Amino acid sequence: MTGAAFPIVTQGLNHWFGVGEARKQAIFDVNLSIEAGKLTVLMGPSGSGKTTLLTLIGCLRDVQDGSVHLLGQELYGASEADLVLARRKLGFIFQAHNLHESLTALQNVRVGLEVHGASLSGKRSQFEAASAHLLGLLGLKDRIHYLPGNLSGGQKQRVAIARALVGNPRIIFADEPTAALDKESGTHVVRLLKQLGEQRGTTTVMVTHDNRILEMADRIITLEEGRIVDDIPVAS
Amino acid sequence: MTAILARLLGRLPIGWLQLLHNKTRLAAAVAGIAFANILVFVQLGVMFALNTTILLPYTLFDADIIISAADANTLTDGSNVPRQRSFEAMSVPGVASALPLFVGNVDWTRDDGNVTNLQVLALDPSQGAYVIPEIRNKIANLLLIDTALIDRMTRGADTDRLALISPDNPLTFETRGRTLTVPGTISIGGGFSSDGYMVTSDQTFLRLFSSRIAGAPNHILLKTEPGFNVDAVIEELRLLLPDDKVKVRTLAEAAKADQIYQTTERPTGLIFGFGVVMGVIVGLVIVYQLLSTDVADHLKEYATFKAMGYGQSFFMGIIFEEALILAIFGFVPGLIISSILYQLLNSATGLPVMMDMARPIAVFLGTIASCSISGAIATRRLASADPADLF
Numbered sequence: 219m220t221g222a223a224f225p226i227v228t229q230g231l232n233h234w235f236g237v238g239e240a241r242k243q244a245i246f247d248v249n250l251s252i253e254a255g256k257l258t259v260l261m262g263p264s265g266s267g268k269t270t271l272l273t274l275i276g277c278l279r280d281v282q283d284g285s286v287h288l289l290g291q292e293l294y295g296a297s298e299a300d301l302v303l304a305r306r307k308l309g310f311i312f313q314a315h316n317l318h319e320s321l322t323a324l325q326n327v328r329v330g331l332e333v334h335g336a337s338l339s340g341k342r343s344q345f346e347a348a349s350a351h352l353l354g355l356l357g358l359k360d361r362i363h364y365l366p367g368n369l370s371g372g373q374k375q376r377v378a379i380a381r382a383l384v385g386n387p388r389i390i391f392a393d394e395p396t397a398a399l400d401k402e403s404g405t406h407v408v409r410l411l412k413q414l415g416e417q418r419g420t421t422t423v424m425v426t427h428d429n430r431i432l433e434m435a436d437r438i439i440t441l442e443e444g445r446i447v448d449d450i451p452v453a454s
Numbered sequence: 455m456t457a458i459l460a461r462l463l464g465r466l467p468i469g470w471l472q473l474l475h476n477k478t479r480l481a482a483a484v485a486g487i488a489f490a491n492i493l494v495f496v497q498l499g500v501m502f503a504l505n506t507t508i509l510l511p512y513t514l515f516d517a518d519i520i521i522s523a524a525d526a527n528t529l530t531d532g533s534n535v536p537r538q539r540s541f542e543a544m545s546v547p548g549v550a551s552a553l554p555l556f557v558g559n560v561d562w563t564r565d566d567g568n569v570t571n572l573q574v575l576a577l578d579p580s581q582g583a584y585v586i587p588e589i590r591n592k593i594a595n596l597l598l599i600d601t602a603l604i605d606r607m608t609r610g611a612d613t614d615r616l617a618l619i620s621p622d623n624p625l626t627f628e629t630r631g632r633t634l635t636v637p638g639t640i641s642i643g644g645g646f647s648s649d650g651y652m653v654t655s656d657q658t659f660l661r662l663f664s665s666r667i668a669g670a671p672n673h674i675l676l677k678t679e680p681g682f683n684v685d686a687v688i689e690e691l692r693l694l695l696p697d698d699k700v701k702v703r704t705l706a707e708a709a710k711a712d713q714i715y716q717t718t719e720r721p722t723g724l725i726f727g728f729g730v731v732m733g734v735i736v737g738l739v740i741v742y743q744l745l746s747t748d749v750a751d752h753l754k755e756y757a758t759f760k761a762m763g764y765g766q767s768f769f770m771g772i773i774f775e776e777a778l779i780l781a782i783f784g785f786v787p788g789l790i791i792s793s794i795l796y797q798l799l800n801s802a803t804g805l806p807v808m809m810d811m812a813r814p815i816a817v818f819l820g821t822i823a824s825c826s827i828s829g830a831i832a833t834r835r836l837a838s839a840d841p842a843d844l845f
Contacts, residue, residue: 230525273796273840273841273842276761277761277845278840278841278842279841279842280840296563298765298766299765302763302764302765303763304763305760305762305763306763307763308720310761310762312758315760316754316756316757318468318755318758318759319475320468320471320475320476321466321468321471325466325471328466329466329468329759329762330465330762333759333762333763334466335762341633364477381762387597392813395473413633
């Protein structure tokens with residue numbers, strides 16, 4: 219199993235919340251290899267550990283026990299500096315859009331590019347153009363100078379998606395990204411993510427309940443009480 | 455502004471945009487920092503005024519060395535010094551001359567009925583070389599008994615009347631049972647222990663203060679001969695004179711010691727020193743409160759940035775950016791209002807409450823430093839937490 223074919227590999231992954239008497243295990247012995255360039259969906263009832271698993275493999279939580287190999291790098295025991303660098307290769311789309319309220323749509327997306335410094339996709343002067351272009355692709359051409367407070371829920375979510383995509387991440391993690399979108403734009407967004415996977419080999423891991431998305435998934439993993447109970451590759 | 459900052463920082467000026475987004479809070483923060491600045495400025499102004507006024511009487515004399523009683527901390531307190539010390543001092547090579555100095559306090563009941571306290575400095579009027587030119591020019595007037603020069607900067611005095619005083623148009627007033635004639639004025643300015651100054655001859659002094667005798671002045675001033683090292687002469691004097699009875703210092707040392715004594719051991723000085731400390735602490739608390747609330751309010755947004763791969767230095771950058779902007783925005787009105795308050799204090803108290811060059815710089819740097827440190831402390835929580843726990 220190389221990093222190239224399987225950008226995410228977990229072995230014996232366990233996770234607990236709380237300390238002492240209140241300590242409760244949320245993830246039990248998860249062994250998982252996720253293929254490159256595919257759309258993998260995590261499902262399960264609420265409290266089943268989907269989001270916890272997503273944040274563990276997405277560098278947003280320290281790995282307590284077991285191993286997570288992300289793009290050839292071990293996350294267990296990784297330093298804060300390594301984690302910061304690893305996060306830059308990822309794109310995160312959150313359930314709540316988590317946009318910065320003081321920044322316009324364009325500026326929010328630009329922050330996603332600036333994290334790479336001037337090394338990625340040319341000069342800083344081009345950041346604005348690249349950000350505006352992507353917002354245009356997501357149908358927000360006329361809204362790029364709006365503050366999040368003046369955008370609808372669906373528009374905010376699309377800005378958040380643009381922010382995650384703008385740095386050309388190797389892996390995209392999405393936690394119920396279509397919850398705030400209507401049927402049409404939800405499908406549009408997932409199609410865009412799938413298209414990226416095919417063109418650039420971007421891997422997508424998504425937590426969702428949305429049936430429309432399940433139809434487009436390459437693989438569906440079901441969790442219950444912190445364990446993988448079902449793992450179905452979907453023939454496309 | 456945004457574009458300039460973006461160019462300056464090489465990134466989006468997120469701190470500036472955050473501040474600008476909530477203008478009510480920005481106004482409150484600027485007002486808070488301005489208030490903290492004013493607090494510190496006023497306390498510093500009063501304390502420096504105290505420091506300055508303590509030195510003022512010393513600046514009237516042109517002498518190299520001062521002999522004071524061992525228990526004297528200021529010009530006015532302590533025992534008297536026997537006049538024989540001046541004769542003993544004259545025996546030391548390098549001592550050119552000696553002059554007894556008498557110090558006391560009188561009440562001046564002015565024409566309007568108000569009472570002013572004047573500190574009296576008395577010396578032999580034939581020794582004009584011992585005083586600064588302004589007094590030397592008028593000292594001949596004091597050869598007559600019951601004449602005095604008074605301070606035209608005296609707190610509460612009728613400055614228009616004092617300005618008209620001349621030998622042809624003197625002022626007279628009664629004090630301690632004698633009628634004094636004032637043929638001229640000098641300019642010194644009152645302090646915390648008296649409202650102003652009065653210079654008389656030693657003979658007038660002894661008539662005013664009948665309990666004092668010519669053989670026991672408060673201090674003895676010495677002049678050294680050219681070519682002699684003052685410190686070496688002082689060493690000789692210390693060997694000769696009993697150190698449990700008198701202390702021998704340069705005039706500047708005596709002034710400095712007086713200043714230290716009055717600011718660290720007298721209630722007035724302690725209160726103003728304490729005021730500065732309190733001002734700084736209250737200022738720090740205000741600034742910390744502002745910055746930490748701001749960080750707490752943006753924690754979710756910062757957590758998102760952290761999830762995107764931004765490191766701690768990025769957040770520190772945002773906080774420093776905010777700290778600097780707030781420090782500048784708060785400092786400008788703070789300085790302007792403080793300068794106005796200085797003027798008001800100056801005219802109300804007659805104390806030299808004045809702005810110098812160093813103080814605004816020190817207060818500004820202090821504001822930036824406390825803003826930055828407060829911000830750095832406030833972002834610590836962000837450094838230790840997993841991004842996923844902050845949403």
